[in-house]
Amino acid sequence: MKHIRNFCIIAHIDHGKSTLADRLLEYTKTVEGKQLQEQTLDDMDLERERGITIKSHAIQMNYEKDDKKYTLNLIDTPGHVDFSYEVSRSIAACEGALLIIDATQGIQAQTISNLYQAIDHDLHIIPVLNKMDLPNAMPEEVEDQIIDLLGCDREEIIRASGKTGEGVFTILDAIVDKIPAPQGDTEAPLQCLIFDSVFNSFRGIIAYFKVVNGEIRKGDLVKFFATAKQYNADEIGVLRLNLEPREILSTGDVGYIISGIKTSKEVKVGDTITHVKGGCNKAIEGFEEVKPMVFAGVYPIDSEDYEDLRASMEKLQLNDASLTFQPESSAALGFGFRCGFLGLLHMEIIQERLDREFDMNVITTVPNVPYKAITKKGELIEVHMPSMLPEATLLEHVEEPYIRAQVITQSEYIGPIMTLCLGKRGELVKQHFIAGNRVEIDFDMPLAEIVFDFYDKLKSISKGYASFDYYQTGFRESKLVKLDILLNSEPVDALSTLTHVDNAQSFGRRMCEKLKELIPRQQFDIAIQAAIGAKIISRETVKAVRKDVTAKCYGGDISRKRKLLEKQKKGKKRMKQIGNVEVPQKAFLAILKLD
Numbered sequence: 001m002k003h004i005r006n007f008c009i010i011a012h013i014d015h016g017k018s019t020l021a022d023r024l025l026e027y028t029k030t031v032e033g034k035q036l037q038e039q040t041l042d043d044m045d046l047e048r049e050r051g052i053t054i055k056s057h058a059i060q061m062n063y064e065k066d067d068k069k070y071t072l073n074l075i076d077t078p079g080h081v082d083f084s085y086e087v088s089r090s091i092a093a094c095e096g097a098l099l100i101i102d103a104t105q106g107i108q109a110q111t112i113s114n115l116y117q118a119i120d121h122d123l124h125i126i127p128v129l130n131k132m133d134l135p136n137a138m139p140e141e142v143e144d145q146i147i148d149l150l151g152c153d154r155e156e157i158i159r160a161s162g163k164t165g166e167g168v169f170t171i172l173d174a175i176v177d178k179i180p181a182p183q184g185d186t187e188a189p190l191q192c193l194i195f196d197s198v199f200n201s202f203r204g205i206i207a208y209f210k211v212v213n214g215e216i217r218k219g220d221l222v223k224f225f226a227t228a229k230q231y232n233a234d235e236i237g238v239l240r241l242n243l244e245p246r247e248i249l250s251t252g253d254v255g256y257i258i259s260g261i262k263t264s265k266e267v268k269v270g271d272t273i274t275h276v277k278g279g280c281n282k283a284i285e286g287f288e289e290v291k292p293m294v295f296a297g298v299y300p301i302d303s304e305d306y307e308d309l310r311a312s313m314e315k316l317q318l319n320d321a322s323l324t325f326q327p328e329s330s331a332a333l334g335f336g337f338r339c340g341f342l343g344l345l346h347m348e349i350i351q352e353r354l355d356r357e358f359d360m361n362v363i364t365t366v367p368n369v370p371y372k373a374i375t376k377k378g379e380l381i382e383v384h385m386p387s388m389l390p391e392a393t394l395l396e397h398v399e400e401p402y403i404r405a406q407v408i409t410q411s412e413y414i415g416p417i418m419t420l421c422l423g424k425r426g427e428l429v430k431q432h433f434i435a436g437n438r439v440e441i442d443f444d445m446p447l448a449e450i451v452f453d454f455y456d457k458l459k460s461i462s463k464g465y466a467s468f469d470y471y472q473t474g475f476r477e478s479k480l481v482k483l484d485i486l487l488n489s490e491p492v493d494a495l496s497t498l499t500h501v502d503n504a505q506s507f508g509r510r511m512c513e514k515l516k517e518l519i520p521r522q523q524f525d526i527a528i529q530a531a532i533g534a535k536i537i538s539r540e541t542v543k544a545v546r547k548d549v550t551a552k553c554y555g556g557d558i559s560r561k562r563k564l565l566e567k568q569k570k571g572k573k574r575m576k577q578i579g580n581v582e583v584p585q586k587a588f589l590a591i592l593k594l595d
Contacts, residue, residue: 019162096179103137108467182252190214231259292340299336312358
């Protein structure tokens with residue numbers, strides 16, 4: 001146990017941690033020759049295409065120092081704010097962390113929030129200045145920022161480059177010297193923390209865990225605390241580039257267990273594994289349930305695919321514990337699921353993965369955030385979709401979730417960023433300079449305002465220099481109304497949204513204009529209306545495709561033409577009663593991109 005080191009890498013998105021992880025694997029000879037490629041640990045096509053890490057990955061390395069052999073377990077983490085849940089699980093299984101900061105960009109918002117998570121778990125932090133090979137690196141300035149943030153000495157900061165391999169051996173030595181060995185008791189009853197799981201179509205569910213106390217052997221009868229179900233440990237082993245079986249894993253080891261579990265509900269991330277006989281009597285604490293920030297309906301395009309979609313979602317949930325879903329139905333779209341996501345990027349990735357990995361074509365409704373409705377009788381209702389909101393006559397008030405947003409940017413962009421945040425109903429909390437011309441601005445703002453396009457706008461007005469992070473602070477009373485979209489006086493439930501009173505009028509108008517462009521013309525007029533309760537606030541009409549029925553009338557009395565037009569009018573009226581309006585998938589997506 002003295003020779004085991006468990007550590008993770010934390011950094012802001014695009015600060016080069018996947019590249020640095022590649023160098024660590026190469027220098028410890030864990031991955032050699034043909035297996036070595038860029039982003040070795042990112043095994044999803046999506047991760048390679050977008051150049052981001054979506055899943056946390058674990059891998060074991062061997063390193064020799066002063067004639068002693070050490071086992072290093074690296075648990076890689078994503079950097080994007082939407083995947084911060086993956087980071088929290090990795091941190092729970094480690095004793096130390098490499099804090100990687102880009103020498104050209106300095107400290108950014110996500111760096112700080114991930115760092116605080118690591119400090120809360122008492123991890124030993126090793127600061128690393130990455131990308132030192134770039135001509136525009138500013139090591140002195142960034143080192144000053146790190147010293148302000150961590151309060152460490154300048155000598156402790158390691159200068160490195162993931163591309164050239166500079167400083168990698170210094171990092172490996174620092175991991176061995178500074179990160180404490182895992183604490184635990186080999187004689188105590190078995191306690192293992194599950195930090196991840198994957199689904200394998202041949203072998204069932206593979207759970208990744210860290211042994212906190214005791215030891216586990218192949219063939220042991222074990223139980224999972226959350227479900228109290230018992231299994232045989234058919235195979236246990238360590239995580240190299242591929243799974244490597246072992247006979248025994250003891251305290252401090254990180255490994256995997258295969259026990260022929262077929263259903264995803266039986267493995268919960270954060271659960272504890274123990275022996276059936278003489279096992280521990282309480283689960284490991286300090287693990288929190290995930291709270292979804294954004295909700296959207298996901299429906300199969302073909303209603304016959306509903307069961308396939310359910311199976312796909314269950315397999316995805318194994319791989320991504322932050323996805324939550326429950327069945328729901330909609331008048332316009334049939335049966336589907338109401339899913340909870342951590343953010344819009346998370347939602348986009350899930351949609352992509354459903355399409356690529358499971359070949360599922362889905363329609364996603366307008367995303368919204370969870371609200372709390374208080375009725376006049378004093379009942380509290382959680383509202384996850386606009387149709388759940390009680391009638392206005394029964395409603396006392398509605399509360400919406402608020403967040404504390406931290407924006408770190410260069411001082412010349414303060415003006416436009418202030419304008420953006422105040423336009424999104426934000427309130428300035430504080431603003432202070434970090435170092436040089438970098439400033440941190442904190443706002444309190446409604447979560448609903450950042451769901452759609454806030455991040456994109458922030459990046460464009462700051463030319464990519466602003467970084468953004470947020471955490472939820474609670475609920476506040478708010479003046480919200482339900483905006484309905486009616487097509488030929490029929491409400492389309494999939495397009496209704498909850499919005500603030502001040503935005504309702506303009507949002508309704510923009511929605512109607514957009515739908516007018518996207519809904520194809522029919523044989524009859526289509527009235528598109530936006531309504532709040534019984535009050536119509538906007539209307540557009542998609543004109544009918546007309547056939548000139550009077551073309552065959554040459555001259556003659558006007559009454560002959562009128563007779564034909566009246567006949568056509570009756571037909572149109574009958575058609576309008578039985579004809580239904582198809583809303584194309586493009587319309588649902590366009591609502592998200594309204595501007």
